[in-house]
């Protein structure tokens with residue numbers, strides 16, 4: 670058995686993040702597709718959050734770890750993967766800031782904007798999963814689409830700056846997280862700025878099959894939901 674078990678739902682960009690990273694880092698792992706199983710008593714006993722991606726390894730105090738960014742940080746720390754997660758405190762702080770900003774600010778807008786088109790459930794408490802009427806939900810979704818541009822440009826102007834990637838010359842774990850996240854915008858035909866298209870292509874070119882294989886699952890799912898709309 671591999672040292673690390675990676676539990677995933679393949680159409681998800683949260684999962685794509687961990688799937689790309691474990692491949693790019695060339696870690697010894699096995700991937701388990703747990704689609705439809707995350708609320709089972711057996712999964713909940715191991716991960717009461719019912720979330721994916723989730724890794725399991727005997728080294729962890731509770732045997733399991735979820736949250737895509739925490740998974741990447743832990744595995745970089747554990748395996749000394751400094752190229753993906755620099756050790757120098759200031760460089761590391763920028764990677765951490767970019768990932769917290771993505772999870773805390775950018776992703777909530779992106780989820781509100783894209784999840785209805787992806788047939789994904791929204792987070793509890795969102796207008797989209799309340800009993801508000803369809804018109805009100807669509808107003809909230811459009812507001813989220815409009816809100817995406819500002820934090821997206823912060824990645825360009827502040828985190829990436831004049832370097833190819835947030836991590837500098839090579840993609841860091843924050844770059845993997847951002848590029849995977851942007852994949853979902855194809856579900857709403859979002860007009861991605863040219864810099865973001867170039868950035869995503871650079872990451873895919875640099876990481877090769879480690880990126881392309883998990884991306885194909887996300888892209889395939891988006892193509893499927895779009896085909897169902899016609």
Ligand SMILES: N[C@@H](CCC(=O)N[C@@H](CS)C(=O)NCC(=O)O)C(=O)O
Pocket residue numbers: 678681682683684707708718719720721722735736737738772
């Ligand atoms: N912030 C988390 C989000 C994880 C998440 O929302 N996972 C969803 C798939 S996109 C999930 O596993 N849902 C299954 C469930 O809740 O039962 C991360 O980055 O890993």
